[in-house]
Amino acid sequence: MTVSRSINLPDGFSALEAFVDRWAGNDTMERLAAREESTMSEIRMFYDTMLGYAEQAAVLINQHPLDKIPDDVALLCKLMLALCHAAVAIEVLNNPRVATAPYPTGVRVVRGLTPYG
């Protein structure tokens, strides 16, 4: 499913466009849900692709103060934050969720960190 967006990723990152709808969540809860509700192959696809762009993405995002990130860079920033959650599935759990825990877990993030928490 594709939803037309008015904002696209910055130049040089168009290969990541396909991941925006699922992974560029606005807050921690949305990023957690993206990890928990994706299959391992979907997570692997995002993780591998994103990791390949991660260093150059960090260089670009770091050029902006956290409270003045332009909209296109913000999308990239959100994808980078989602990489942390994808990494939990790939590097730690070897599973999208904790296999022994009920889902949904009922955990609420009631205060996140700035920005995009």
Next chain:
Amino acid sequence: MLNQSQENYLQLQGNLTERLGLSDAPVPLEPYHSEDFFQLEKKQIFERAWLLVCREEELPNPGSFIVKRIFPTDVSALITRSSAGKIQAFYNTCSHRGAQLEVQQSGQKGRFTCIYHRWTYQNDGKLIGVPDEANFFNLEKEKCGLTKINTQVWNGWVFLNLAENPEVTLEEYLGDFKSYFEGVEYIGADNPVVFEMDLDVNWKVLADAFIESYHIFAIHPETLTPSLTSKSNPYGRLLDAQAFGPHRGVSVYGNPENSASAKSPVELLANKLLGDGRQASMWGQHKAGKGESSDDAQDSQHLHGVSLLQKYLSHPAINPTNSDCWGQDIYHLFPHVQIDTGPNGFWCHKFWPMERNKTRYEGRFYMTKAQNFSERFMQEMYIARLAPLIAEDIASMRRTQIGIESGGKKFMILQDSEVAIRHHIEVCTRWVKSKTVKEALA
């Protein structure tokens, strides 16, 4: 070859329970499921103890307020910082007909107006406005302010006591813990990530789960086992345990080999983004790197962070045995709060008993405000890793409550690393039975 602290650690094994003056007998499970016991806990513990409710940073400015339900009681507390800067809690109840006064959970207000008939109070509780005041009968407005709840602040922690006249002061209640923990540096106290959940378990099941290290190898094999156990300590035996009246602390083993090498590509990336001498960590803040480069001298924010961290770590209550194999400490402030101190800062768990088998969990993990994207990225890595840890614990706690309620077992069998559980249940039982708080504390 064992180093000195490893030898000290091995010598400690097997006698923490005895050192705390506790028996090694099986412990009754009744307090975890009995409605009668729960009602006694409400009356004898939560309506008499000093309850830690928040930190002063949650009320940053004059006019800041929060509304907090003080479970297991029905009390809704309106906690304000007055225009003069004083933190005080009130019953969130209008003096006129007893309606709930403030309906928002937090915010910034100089005055509070009851929606029902628009009686208005200052944030120091004084009644200042009554519509059609002349139609009342000798209304003495100065006697109709909000009703105060006893409030004390210690080292930034805000405590309430629901007794009309508390039998002991906060100082007496904290006892030896006060001087022991006095002056700890609270890094990032104004910037927590906050998790909440309502769980179908007794509040002590939650408290127990967060203060014993024996379960780590079993339910956290990927998430915590590498950092809090090792070949020489596979079951995460404790470094130390202490009792401070009704409060207690344990010092948890940490694997010194684990922190040295990051294997995860994303963690390596986070380290690289932070630059020379700075190592990303599980706990979301940079460590003081060995051999800081001279470039770092230009980074005053970073240096400030490092010096705060050094000050925090040098406090005698942090890693109290001064071990090279230190993971973290857990300090349980009776009845329902644990303050955890780790190598990079502190975090805090609260267990609010809603019913005998229902608890509201509030976890606050404090981090210094990110100055740039690289720091923010590391913090997200920390949060992302915390989430499955909590999920693993939820599952175990739920199974515990189901098993206990199923019956068949009247006792639980505790080992030495579970000493804090034993101490907590003994203190709960003593408070439930004691006629006075002085007797409970004796």
